[in-house]
Amino acid sequence: MRAQAEQKVGRTGYYGKYGGQFVPETLIAPLRELTAVFEEARSDPDFWKELRGYLEDYAGRPSPLYHARRLSEKMGGARIYLKREDLNHTGSHKINNTIGQALLARRMGKPRLIAETGAGMHGVAAATVAAMFGMECVVFMGTKDIERQSPNVYRMKMLGAEVRGVTSGSATLKDAMNEALRDWVATVDDTFYVIGSVAGPHPYPLMVKEFQKVIGEELHEQALAKIGKLPDLLIACVGGGSNAMGIFAHFLPMAEVAMRGVEAAGEGLETGHHSASITAGEPGVLHGSKTYLLQEPSGQIKEAHSIAAGLDYPGVGPEHSYLHDSGRVTYVSVTDAEAVAACFELARLEGILPAVESAHAIADAMRVAPDMTPDQVIVINLSGRGDKDLHTLRDYAPEKFGIVAGTSEER
Numbered sequence: 387m388r389a390q391a392e393q394k395v396g397r398t399g400y401y402g403k404y405g406g407q408f409v410p411e412t413l414i415a416p417l418r419e420l421t422a423v424f425e426e427a428r429s430d431p432d433f434w435k436e437l438r439g440y441l442e443d444y445a446g447r448p449s450p451l452y453h454a455r456r457l458s459e460k461m462g463g464a465r466i467y468l469k470r471e472d473l474n475h476t477g478s479h480k481i482n483n484t485i486g487q488a489l490l491a492r493r494m495g496k497p498r499l500i501a502e503t504g505a506g507m508h509g510v511a512a513a514t515v516a517a518m519f520g521m522e523c524v525v526f527m528g529t530k531d532i533e534r535q536s537p538n539v540y541r542m543k544m545l546g547a548e549v550r551g552v553t554s555g556s557a558t559l560k561d562a563m564n565e566a567l568r569d570w571v572a573t574v575d576d577t578f579y580v581i582g583s584v585a586g587p588h589p590y591p592l593m594v595k596e597f598q599k600v601i602g603e604e605l606h607e608q609a610l611a612k613i614g615k616l617p618d619l620l621i622a623c624v625g626g627g628s629n630a631m632g633i634f635a636h637f638l639p640m641a642e643v644a645m646r647g648v649e650a651a652g653e654g655l656e657t658g659h660h661s662a663s664i665t666a667g668e669p670g671v672l673h674g675s676k677t678y679l680l681q682e683p684s685g686q687i688k689e690a691h692s693i694a695a696g697l698d699y700p701g702v703g704p705e706h707s708y709l710h711d712s713g714r715v716t717y718v719s720v721t722d723a724e725a726v727a728a729c730f731e732l733a734r735l736e737g738i739l740p741a742v743e744s745a746h747a748i749a750d751a752m753r754v755a756p757d758m759t760p761d762q763v764i765v766i767n768l769s770g771r772g773d774k775d776l777h778t779l780r781d782y783a784p785e786k787f788g789i790v791a792g793t794s795e796e797r
């Protein structure tokens with residue numbers, strides 16, 4: 387949904403010139419109410435205690451910090467560690483945020499959750515917490531994503547959620563988010579909109595960061611205990627940017643910790659078929675906030691492309707735009723082909739099938755690790771597991787699965 391009214395929300399709603407609340411009039415009051423409830427919960431120790439309880443007993447936190455020895459050895463440079471968000475309940479970092487937002491929904495007395503989803507991981511995480519808290523759940527999903535992520539569609543349905551197919555635009559994440567915002571305008575009295583990334587109007591980018599920050603907080607303790615020092619470099623893939631913000635946020639004040647955010651270069655930046663909003667986009671307004679995005683000179687939003695449905699988004703969370711301009715975080719991009727190759731490297735060297743989203747961060751680590759030294763430490767945020775991507779990988783690289791091209795025959 388494009389800007390209809392701009393509401394300046396003061397310093398807390400902006401990251402430099404990015405962020406804000408570019409939403410229809412009807413959403414200004416609900417966003418103000420949500421901000422107040424969030425701020426009140428944020429300063430309530432009982433809220434965090436309850437959230438921590440669910441993160442430990444239900445989501446399985448803390449997620450392990452694993453030394454990928456064979457991958458490190460093969461790269462021949464820095465020691466590479468993986469922060470195992472793939473081992474969380476439901477298979478990604480998304481559950482950290484959905485538990486937090488569902489607790490806020492309960493605090494506000496709203497019995498119905500809506501969510502947008504791309505790869506389906508946020509939809510599954512939202513459907514999961516809705517089931518656990520006894521809430522109704524509707525998930526908006528582009529029909530193109532429904533096709534390429536069908537295992538997650540069945541998971542959501544089994545959890546009791548309604549999956550609403552969205553056919554408009556490119557029928558992917560951007561369009562699902564448009565539909566969810568449209569639904570919310572009409573249902574805001576009894577409905578809580580659970581946004582899946584550090585995107586959208588204030589307070590969502592701040593709120594989602596606060597719920598994902600636990601990744602970096604845990605990592606700090608784990609790094610000191612296991613490695614005896616802070617990581618030298620953090621690497622995370624960036625779709626909307628929540629797993630990246632989750633591992634970065636706590637370390638932002640620590641200048642000795644470098645950070646790289648990895649966007650999807652799709653078929654290559656030069657082809658125009660990519661999702662690299664920061665690397666190849668310009669500031670504009672999308673889904674309620676000002677941020678880097680992919681747009682035509684006319685202001686029309688361009689179609690994004692990535693083999694990773696969770697990165698296939700033409701915008702990015704506004705704080706990443708700010709961190710790019712300030713130079714605190716380096717943003718780079720990795721192609722579909724490089725990400726697929728990284729999936730197989732990790733599978734065969736470490737026995738871990740990564741989500742194709744997370745594989746973008748692995749591919750970047752493989753690029754930079756050889757130029758570093760063994761006393762240096764890279765931590766990759768392994769944002770999710772790869773079971774959902776087996777179909778996609780098989781179609782992209784059938785020969786790797788022993789399938790003869792052009793037939794359904796397996797060798």
Ligand SMILES: *Cc1c(COP(=O)(O)O)cnc(C)c1O
Nearest residue numbers: 507625626627628629696743770
């Ligand atoms: C959703 C998702 C992403 C992308 O979302 P961010 O908000 O950028 O983290 C990355 N990896 C996995 C596994 C996901 O499910």
